[in-house]
Amino acid sequence: MRGCSLRRGVAALAAVVVAAAVVTAAAGDHNFHRDFEAVWGKGNALFRDGGRVAELTLDKQTGTRLQSKDRFLFGRFDLEIKLVRGESAGTITSFYICSGGARHDEVDFEFLGNSSGEPYLLHTNIFSDGKGEREQQFVLWFDPTADFHTYSILWNPHNIILYIDGTPIRVFRNNEAYGVPFPARQPVHVFASIWDAEEWATQGGRVKTDWSRAPFVAAYRRYNVTNACVWDGGAGVARCTGGGKAGGGWMSQRMDWWSWMTLNWVRMNYMAYDYCSDRKRFPRRFPTECIVPIGRT
Numbered sequence: 001m002r003g004c005s006l007r008r009g010v011a012a013l014a015a016v017v018v019a020a021a022v023v024t025a026a027a028g029d030h031n032f033h034r035d036f037e038a039v040w041g042k043g044n045a046l047f048r049d050g051g052r053v054a055e056l057t058l059d060k061q062t063g064t065r066l067q068s069k070d071r072f073l074f075g076r077f078d079l080e081i082k083l084v085r086g087e088s089a090g091t092i093t094s095f096y097i098c099s100g101g102a103r104h105d106e107v108d109f110e111f112l113g114n115s116s117g118e119p120y121l122l123h124t125n126i127f128s129d130g131k132g133e134r135e136q137q138f139v140l141w142f143d144p145t146a147d148f149h150t151y152s153i154l155w156n157p158h159n160i161i162l163y164i165d166g167t168p169i170r171v172f173r174n175n176e177a178y179g180v181p182f183p184a185r186q187p188v189h190v191f192a193s194i195w196d197a198e199e200w201a202t203q204g205g206r207v208k209t210d211w212s213r214a215p216f217v218a219a220y221r222r223y224n225v226t227n228a229c230v231w232d233g234g235a236g237v238a239r240c241t242g243g244g245k246a247g248g249g250w251m252s253q254r255m256d257w258w259s260w261m262t263l264n265w266v267r268m269n270y271m272a273y274d275y276c277s278d279r280k281r282f283p284r285r286f287p288t289e290c291i292v293p294i295g296r297t
């Protein structure tokens with residue numbers, strides 16, 4: 001099982017070291033060199049074009065993982081990704097935020113590769129207080145290997161919204177009033193990775209990684225955290241940008257009527273799996289967040 005807990009010791013140490021540095025990312029000034037470090041498979045993370053593009057490679061020896069130097073407590077995280085072209089069975093390319101710790105919070109975009117010519121599957125999950133098992137899967141309405149597309153995580157005290165090219169595909173509302181833990185106290189790192197998961201990734205594990213087609217390369221660009229609250233490494237939030245602390249803008253953003261319409265369009269046409277309608281898994285009662293009234297928060 002991968003996860004940001006995997007190399008927690010190393011990651012925690014690194015976080016303390018970089019906390020002292022002031023990281024100021026001007027809008028439009030994307031730089032993986034400055035904002036990330038490779039915390040696993042360093043040799044397979046290549047920064048190109050002055051740090052504006054990151055190429056992550058999976059080969060027989062290793063995959064690789066980038067971790068943001070900053071930590072954040074709430075934010076809007078955008079990243080453009082171009083997935084592995086051609087044969088990609090067994091591979092997982094990801095973009096996620098994760099707090100680490102024993103009862104971690106985590107929000108995942110995981111792109112499950114496929115045999116050449118077969119479609120990718122987007123696997124999403126949300127962990128709060130160490131508990132996940134909130135899988136939703138989607139097929140995409142475009143070829144994610146042909147060009148870059150923008151994948152976004154909006155995380156504020158009201159909800160977590162996942163977007164593809166600005167279209168909302170998933171919402172996890174703050175239902176703490178109903179006893180569902182919501183990520184709101186643990187700062188996260190942003191991660192990007194590629195790794196081998198041939199035991200389960202493709203067609204339930206039936207199709208394995210074809211290493212004769214390695215290396216598998218995914219490209220990332222335009223990492224954007226213009227709107228976020230940066231953690232100061234110890235006591236709390238150092239500063240928020242984009243109107244965060246004042247409670248305006250992204251910090252109070254929720255689903256409006258049009259967002260619900262487009263989300264429902266995605267669910268009706270592109271959703272491949274939803275834990276909230278899996279009766280085999282939940283024969284008695286669906287998890288609380290699946291049944292509390294829509295529109296309450």
Ligand SMILES: *[C@@H]1O[C@H](CO)[C@@H](O)[C@H](O)[C@H]1NC(C)=O
Pocket residue numbers: 027028029076078222224225226227
């Ligand atoms: C970054 O994202 C914000 C919205 O969250 C947007 O206003 C801004 O234009 C983006 N910047 C770049 C350089 O893409």
Ligand SMILES: *[C@@H]1O[C@H](CO)[C@@H](O)[C@H](O)[C@H]1NC(C)=O
Pocket residue numbers: 112113114115118119120121201202203204
């Ligand atoms: C791979 O392609 C098959 C056949 O089109 C499809 O059923 C499956 O959902 C695709 N994705 C994965 C990750 O297996």
